Amino acid sequence: MTELRYLAPSTLDEAIGAFAAAGSAARILAGGTDLLVQMRSGAVKPGLIVDIKKIDEMTRIEQTADGGFRIGAAVSGMALHDHKSFGKIWPGVLEAVNLIGSKQVQGRASAGGNLCNGSPAGDSVPAMVAAGAIVTVQGPQGRREMKVEEVPAGPGRTNLKPGEILVSFILPPRPACSSDAYLRMIPRTEMDIAVVGVGVSLTLKDGVCTAARVGLGAVAPTVLLVEDAAKALIGSRLDDAALAKAASACSAACRPIDDKRGTIAYRTKVAGVLLKRTTAIAAKRASGN
């Protein structure tokens, strides 16, 4: 049996040093709601666990000077929920994060873990993609930024380089009349994995959509940024014709699997339906801002 070591460093440099030195045997521990299950089932047998929750930057929620947010990769869903202003500015990101598992899971699970777990069905990811979030990653070669949609590489895989750790999400400042929303389709009301998930973020000016981003989950090997759907919404008054065009773009982007949760035909159709519903919620919220 391999000796398992547990480290809880208080600095990022220390964490990266240990994580990079241990190579593929090392795992990062944030909330642990995926890692502990994988260890228990024997799917993962780490030689080193690096707990990042003692690193201040990893657990901090910060409103930046320009009105954006910087959210540490290990911030729990419950901590984000309890933040006084985050949910007012990014209600879609918050509702997506708060759909991950039970209240018990939300007490631990983080958006950073959700992203790095690499599941195509991770609920927070389409909402972060729609939000235009940028992630900061740091490794032995230093710090760099990536668009959130560039992180997933396929089921269970990311484009982080060996030794790199996800540090934080940066959400941009919000213009007036902007908001976002996230909806997922599951066969029950709680505690399930998305069959389809759609995140929409948009800005309105005098009833016209001036900016939009659409993130689509659980219908391809990675979460998708659907630029054609956003293009169909931008410049429109979100009328039926624009919504139909954006819905078709979402359906066209789908490359889903066929499984017990949903067939290819079902997921493809639902992607379009959810786009319309999610856009309606985001638009309603935006017009109140």
Next chain:
Amino acid sequence: MAKVHVTTTINGEPMEYLCEPNDTMLDALRGPLGLTGSKEGCASGDCGACSITLDDSLVCSCLMLAVEAEGRELRTIEGMAQGDKLHPLQQKFLEMAALQCGICTSGMLIASDALLRKNPRPSEEEVRFWLAGNLCRCTGYDKIVRAVMETAAEMREAAQ
């Protein structure tokens, strides 16, 4: 494997134990600490029978490493009653028969208590969503939800 020495606070009492780096908090509670009120149902964070609070945050102790408790404050079902005096939720669960086999009960109580500390006036919908991570195979949930609602109402009255 080298055992790790952990110093923590459980139900207000300083505690220490030795654990393996891959032991879960539930392993430590039910093993060296002898606190067997937290139950193992699924061991994968789905059933909530092992619910505890970690620095006032509701968590599944099966999804937490025992080494992570170092310097933290935990509360388990064993700390809920004050001596012989049951917590109002415990009393109400008994009165309203909100349990049958009892396996889920400690988790239900810890989760309900965490809800009422955060929100003393939950709606039925809020109670049902909050307890969605606590599975019960006996009661059909109705008695549990009603017991939590009733306790919340009585605790609000008592607080006035």
